[in-house]
Amino acid sequence: MRIETLSVFPEMFEPVMSTSILGRARRAGIFEFEAYNLRDWTHDRHRTVDDEPYGGGQGMLMKVEPLAEAIEDIASTGPHPHTIFFTPCGEPFTQRTAERLAAHDRILLVCGRYEGMDERAYDYADERISIGDYVLTGGELAAMVVADAVVRLLPGALGDEMSNVDESFSGGVEGGLLEYAQYTRPADFRGKGVPDVLLSGDHAKVDAWRRANAIERTCRWRPDLIEGAGLTDKERAFAQECIERYHSAEAPTSTE
Incomplete structure (x- = not known):
């Protein structure tokens, strides 16, 4: 190019x-x-x-x-x-x-x-x-x-050809959702730990957690993306619960 x-x-x-x-x-x-x-x-x-x-x-x-x-x-x-x-x-x-x-x-x-x-x-x-x-x-x-x-989308630009797949808005694993939360060492930082599932070594459970977390984060910070996301009926029901939780009149204001 x-x-x-x-x-x-x-x-x-x-x-x-x-x-x-x-x-x-x-x-x-x-x-x-x-x-x-x-x-x-x-x-x-x-x-x-x-x-x-x-x-x-x-x-x-x-x-x-x-x-x-x-x-x-x-x-x-x-x-x-x-x-x-x-x-x-x-x-x-x-x-x-x-x-x-x-x-x-x-x-x-x-x-x-x-x-x-x-x-x-x-x-x-x-x-x-x-x-x-x-x-x-x-x-x-x-x-x-x-x-x-x-x-960064050109072949070879990132070195790892899979690097684009799981990113926010990519349409990869998240299907157009925001990317799931990620953590690295240390496992505990000032009393805040890493979700246990990420330390479990169970890849199926990790994938399921990441998918649910991507949906939840999108509902919390970019609910406008949910309508166009490729969600199953079960995931869409979960998304509706998240939206009500984070955007109802009673929802507390978060500083995260």
């Missing part, structure tokens, strides 16, 4: 894309990365990429000309990249989105700044994505989030 970014601050990417799992996968040739500077497609001495919006209003908008020229030039160097713009109008970014993007051979992440972009720039988008209902100073951080989520 080849991942590319188009931004007015391309220098932001290298520390992230060369560190930890991303860096290791990149050095192993699992993916290639290139950060382009949008200002390289400007034609004035100030390298201007923004201007005042027609009709007035606060802030500045990114100009369509450098964006269009940059995307066209980048696309001309090989197979057309799947081009993604970040905008509040976009599809919410989820694990399913990351899985879909990981199937592309080449993606281009276009990072906005200022108050947004000239609307005509979005004609060059194959897809619009939003990573959440909040405002960032630019699309660079959003692009890093997407790149991280996508790269």
